[in-house]
Amino acid sequence: MSRSFGVDLRGIIELLSQHLYSSPRVYIRELLQNATDAITARGGGPASIRIDPAESTGDGTLRIADTGIGLTEDEVHTLLSTLGRTSKRDDLGFARQDFLGQFGVGLLSCFLVADEIHLVSRSAKGGPAVRWTADASGTYEVVADESARAEIGTTVTLIPRKDAEHWLQHDMVAALAREFGELLPADVEIGSERLTLPELPWLRPSGEPVDDYTDRMAAYCERTFGFRPFEVLPLDIPAAGLTGAAFVMPDAAHPGSRQAHRIYLKRMLVGDSVEGLLPDWAYFVRCAVNSSALRPTASRESLYQDETLLAVRDELGAVLKDWLVRLGATEPDRASALLAKHQLGMKSVALMDDELLRLVEHWLPFETTDGTMTLRQFRRRYPSIAYTPDVDEFRQLASIAQAQGVGLLNAGYAYDAELMRRLTEVDGPSATRRVVPSELLATMDHPDAGIEGALRTSLKLAQTVLDRHDCEALPREFDPVSLPALLITDADRERQRDNAEISEQSDPLWAELLGQLAEPASTASQQLVLNTRNPLVRRLSELTDRTLAELTVESLYVHALLQSRRPMRPKDTAALNRSFLDLLDRAVRR
Numbered sequence: 001m002s003r004s005f006g007v008d009l010r011g012i013i014e015l016l017s018q019h020l021y022s023s024p025r026v027y028i029r030e031l032l033q034n035a036t037d038a039i040t041a042r043g044g045g046p047a048s049i050r051i052d053p054a055e056s057t058g059d060g061t062l063r064i065a066d067t068g069i070g071l072t073e074d075e076v077h078t079l080l081s082t083l084g085r086t087s088k089r090d091d092l093g094f095a096r097q098d099f100l101g102q103f104g105v106g107l108l109s110c111f112l113v114a115d116e117i118h119l120v121s122r123s124a125k126g127g128p129a130v131r132w133t134a135d136a137s138g139t140y141e142v143v144a145d146e147s148a149r150a151e152i153g154t155t156v157t158l159i160p161r162k163d164a165e166h167w168l169q170h171d172m173v174a175a176l177a178r179e180f181g182e183l184l185p186a187d188v189e190i191g192s193e194r195l196t197l198p199e200l201p202w203l204r205p206s207g208e209p210v211d212d213y214t215d216r217m218a219a220y221c222e223r224t225f226g227f228r229p230f231e232v233l234p235l236d237i238p239a240a241g242l243t244g245a246a247f248v249m250p251d252a253a254h255p256g257s258r259q260a261h262r263i264y265l266k267r268m269l270v271g272d273s274v275e276g277l278l279p280d281w282a283y284f285v286r287c288a289v290n291s292s293a294l295r296p297t298a299s300r301e302s303l304y305q306d307e308t309l310l311a312v313r314d315e316l317g318a319v320l321k322d323w324l325v326r327l328g329a330t331e332p333d334r335a336s337a338l339l340a341k342h343q344l345g346m347k348s349v350a351l352m353d354d355e356l357l358r359l360v361e362h363w364l365p366f367e368t369t370d371g372t373m374t375l376r377q378f379r380r381r382y383p384s385i386a387y388t389p390d391v392d393e394f395r396q397l398a399s400i401a402q403a404q405g406v407g408l409l410n411a412g413y414a415y416d417a418e419l420m421r422r423l424t425e426v427d428g429p430s431a432t433r434r435v436v437p438s439e440l441l442a443t444m445d446h447p448d449a450g451i452e453g454a455l456r457t458s459l460k461l462a463q464t465v466l467d468r469h470d471c472e473a474l475p476r477e478f479d480p481v482s483l484p485a486l487l488i489t490d491a492d493r494e495r496q497r498d499n500a501e502i503s504e505q506s507d508p509l510w511a512e513l514l515g516q517l518a519e520p521a522s523t524a525s526q527q528l529v530l531n532t533r534n535p536l537v538r539r540l541s542e543l544t545d546r547t548l549a550e551l552t553v554e555s556l557y558v559h560a561l562l563q564s565r566r567p568m569r570p571k572d573t574a575a576l577n578r579s580f581l582d583l584l585d586r587a588v589r590r
């Protein structure tokens with residue numbers, strides 16, 4: 001007698017195929033899962049799953065037979081014919097730990113490739129064998145048939161849908177069954193070929209030397225993830241029934257790239273690009289793991305975000321951090337080689353992840369006036385990190401800061417300045433401090449009045465040069481003596497000056513726009529700090545010849561500009577040519 005399902009099966013199949021599962025390939029997984037659960041439920045006895053693809057059955061169908069607990073006629077009515085009904089929940093409705101299935105919809109995935117599902121079963125609980133036939137239109141039939149099957153267990157046969165025949169053929173089925181089921185505890189066979197492996201690949205048999213294990217796992221990583229790992233870390237978290245291995249990538253990965261872990265739950269593959277197992281900062285590590293406590297989402301293609309997953313993520317993060325710390329202590333050269341590869345990404349993630357911020361602080365090298373060192377080392381010397389957010393500015397100021405005993409850090413590379421700001425957010429406002437070039441002025445001494453007076457007199461002779469470069473000259477005493485002049489540029493004023501220059505040359509509309517952006521200019525935008533300890537500057541203070549004073553001041557300006565490594569504008573290049581060639585001409589003429 002035919003009975004109807006209480007829902008529109010076609011609608012449900014469409015829902016499954018288009019919204020729950022990413023591809024019909026999962027039908028093999030669901031069949032393997034049911035067979036495995038049935039074997040588990042039987043508890044002991046033979047544990048074998050046999051697949052006969054279309055070529056073996058000879059009629060285009062696929063058959064999968066298991067030695068599991070089987071189903072009685074009553075169970076077939078209640079479990080197979082009611083959507084969402086499952087034998088794998090406890091009395092309170094919770095998914096049972098020992099089973100893979102939990103939702104009571106998996107078998108329907110067979111309709112993604114089949115028009116009809118035939119199931120024959122004999123239950124370990126006794127009673128006659130039973131035959132269940134269902135079709136994709138939503139009707140099913142159940143008949144008790146003593147002759148249908150002699151042994152305890154279940155056989156499912158799929159009659160292919162038109163255009164889905166290839167899903168049931170040998171090569172496809174073998175590839176899918178191996179992929180999903182090669183770690184299953186039961187023997188899975190297709191023809192005479194056994195698809196299951198004897199053990200989880202990342203477990204080390206007691207007799208295997210560590211080096212052999214590492215080589216074996218490196219080869220596994222290459223096969224699975226396509227790279228030779230920098231390091232293999234065995235993973236074992238008993239609380240989550242988790243074992244596996246973490247593989248550190250040898251080359252820079254993009255920090256925004258998706259995490260792609262190979263994850264098995266209760267030995268069934270969930271996927272090989274599953275996200276969310278590790279904290280974001282560990283984007284350069286890939287894992288292959290099996291867990292009995294983590295849960296899949298209904299599609300079984302990703303991990304369910306629950307407390308257990310959060311705890312596992314924290315614990316795996318701690319394992320990786322411990323390893324990084326150990327590596328730094330025992331093999332500093334390897335550690336820095338690794339960090340050099342990943343530092344850009346680590347820095348970018350550290351802006352959002354305080355744990356990684358601490359690792360960056362602890363591990364990554366920065367250029368400072370005291371040499372290359374980590375932020376932590378630098379902070380031990382100077383309670384507040386004084387930094388410049390610009391490489392050129394650092395180069396310009398480093399020698400002076402050093403001579404004044406001021407510790408300065410180059411935060412001019414990608415993410416550095418943001419990291420400095422993040423440190424102040426986390427550790428308080430005095431943790432870091434952006435150094436403004438003019439600040440260094442305050443640390444410099446004024447020269448004695450006699451020298452200052454003489455220098456100012458000769459500087460007056462060169463006032464047109466200073467005006468031309470929108471520059472104010474300041475006599476100061478500073479080290480190193482060899483440096484005659486330092487150009488301090490206020491970046492904002494500099495921008496205004498450039499805007500002004502552009503607006504002089506551009507159309508009125510553009511000029512107006514720039515004019516709105518620019519704040520009204522006040523005093524000179526640059527300061528040429530002349531080092532009165534330097535012999536050349538001293539001689540400048542003795543000059544009375546206006547032309548020579550102009551040439552010297554312009555040369556000092558251009559030299560300081562070159563030292564500051566700022567881009568040269570046409571006006572600056574002209575100044576360089578003029579001063580250099582005129583001085584040369586004078587020297588040659590002598």
Ligand SMILES: Nc1ncnc2c1ncn2[C@@H]1O[C@H](COP(=O)(O)OP(=O)(O)OP(=O)(O)O)[C@@H](O)[C@H]1O
Nearest residue numbers: 034035038079086087101102103104105106107154
């Ligand atoms: N090979 C089998 N042997 C014994 N019982 C089976 C077999 N296949 C299916 N069943 C029974 O049919 C029920 C429904 O199976 P179905 O695959 O639809 O869902 P499920 O495995 O319970 O959960 P999930 O949707 O998570 O896969 C199962 O709970 C199980 O009791």
